[in-house]
Amino acid sequence: MRHIITATVEDASGVLNRITGLLARRSFNIESITVGKTTEEGISKMTFVVDLDSANSAEQLIKQLNKQIHVLKVNDITHQDIVARELALIKVKTSKSSRAEIQSLIEPFRTRILDVARNSITIEVTGGLSKVDALINLVKPFGIIEVSRTGLTAFVRDTSSK
Structure with missing residues (x-):
């Protein structure tokens, strides 16, 4: 199932690489990823579209992302009004x-x-x-x-x- 995950991160060198590496190691397929600066200095927002096979996978992914340095907040917005x-x-x-x-x-x-x-x-x-x-x-x-x-x-x- 396709999930839409957003992450608010510190704008630091290597953050994108660490996050995509985490997804690759866990065999999560990234359908798309976008990254852009926010209005807050030094903060960026990432939006991932990932293909996950169960709700447990989404929970596992969010927990793993939250453990990463420079990651401030992670949300699965798949089932929300977006x-x-x-x-x-x-x-x-x-x-x-x-x-x-x-x-x-x-x-x-x-x-x-x-x-x-x-x-x-x-x-x-x-x-x-x-x-x-x-x-x-x-x-x-x-x-x-x-x-x-x-x-x-x-x-x-x-x-x-x-």
């Missing part, structure tokens, strides 16, 4: 005859065309994993030259009343 997004850049083969068709197909996905060349266009899409996957599958028949995906980044949705 805001999650991924960015993908997709370079698609085009011709004079297919360009307009591709543009009309991608428009409902609220994409942006970042680059237009003689034989290709580069599309930017942001959204949930299913949206990104759906767009990739939609343009696949035209010929995908290259895809670059950031991986999922997420946090728990604010549930306080307004």
Whole structure:
């Protein structure tokens, strides 16, 4: 089962390497990992999407991550109400005859065309994993030259009343 784990960590050299090494030693498959600075100086946030076979594996992973130096907080947000997004850049083969068709197909996905060349266009899409996957599958028949995906980044949705 796919789990979304977030970790707040000190922004120190080697933290990412130690954490991914821990996951590798325990044979956890990392589907994606994103890391970025927070608004707090010296603190970064990591979001992991990992494939785990049981709830015990998730608990074990969280305990192991919490033992790591420089790790401040770890959460499994899989079953919580979250805001999650991924960015993908997709370079698609085009011709004079297919360009307009591709543009009309991608428009409902609220994409942006970042680059237009003689034989290709580069599309930017942001959204949930299913949206990104759906767009990739939609343009696949035209010929995908290259895809670059950031991986999922997420946090728990604010549930306080307004």
